[in-house]
Amino acid sequence: MSTRYFDGDFATVEYHDEINVVIAKMTDYPGENQFRKYMDSIITAVNETGCQNVLADTRDHPPLPESEMRWSAESWGPKAELAGVNQIAALATQHVATKMTLDTVTEQSTADDIERQYFAKFDEAVEWLTNEPS
Numbered sequence: 058m059s060t061r062y063f064d065g066d067f068a069t070v071e072y073h074d075e076i077n078v079v080i081a082k083m084t085d086y087p088g089e090n091q092f093r094k095y096m097d098s099i100i101t102a103v104n105e106t107g108c109q110n111v112l113a114d115t116r117d118h119p120p121l122p123e124s125e126m127r128w129s130a131e132s133w134g135p136k137a138e139l140a141g142v143n144q145i146a147a148l149a150t151q152h153v154a155t156k157m158t159l160d161t162v163t164e165q166s167t168a169d170d171i172e173r174q175y176f177a178k179f180d181e182a183v184e185w186l187t188n189e190p191s
Contacts, residue, residue: 063098110186134169146182
């Protein structure tokens with residue numbers, strides 16, 4: 058069963074109890090306020106479920122402004138770590154601009170110790186997050 062923590066026309070955040078993973082997916086950049094509400098809902102899901110694993114489905118993720126990349130790395134990452142996030146698996150995008158955005162956020166994320174990894178397949182990402190074959 059899944060519990061939805063964010064439901065917008067540009068993004069969703071759900072906790073899937075059968076695999077113990079919070080899944081976040083964004084398909085459009087809605088502006089600073091809505092983007093940050095979406096990101097903070099990931100932390101809410103982690104807080105409420107005790108789940109330490111986040112799967113970021115970035116296959117349709119848009120590029121982000123520099124200010125959001127910096128905020129994600131310097132502010133959101135440490136808050137997510139305090140909430141209990143240990144690992145973030147990202148489903149790799151084929152969009153060059155988005156890949157550059159995600160690489161920049163990962164490189165700038167020196168304010169936290171969250172382990173981040175890219176995957177081509179959903180099952181591989183879940184297996185890495187849960188340490189269980191899918």
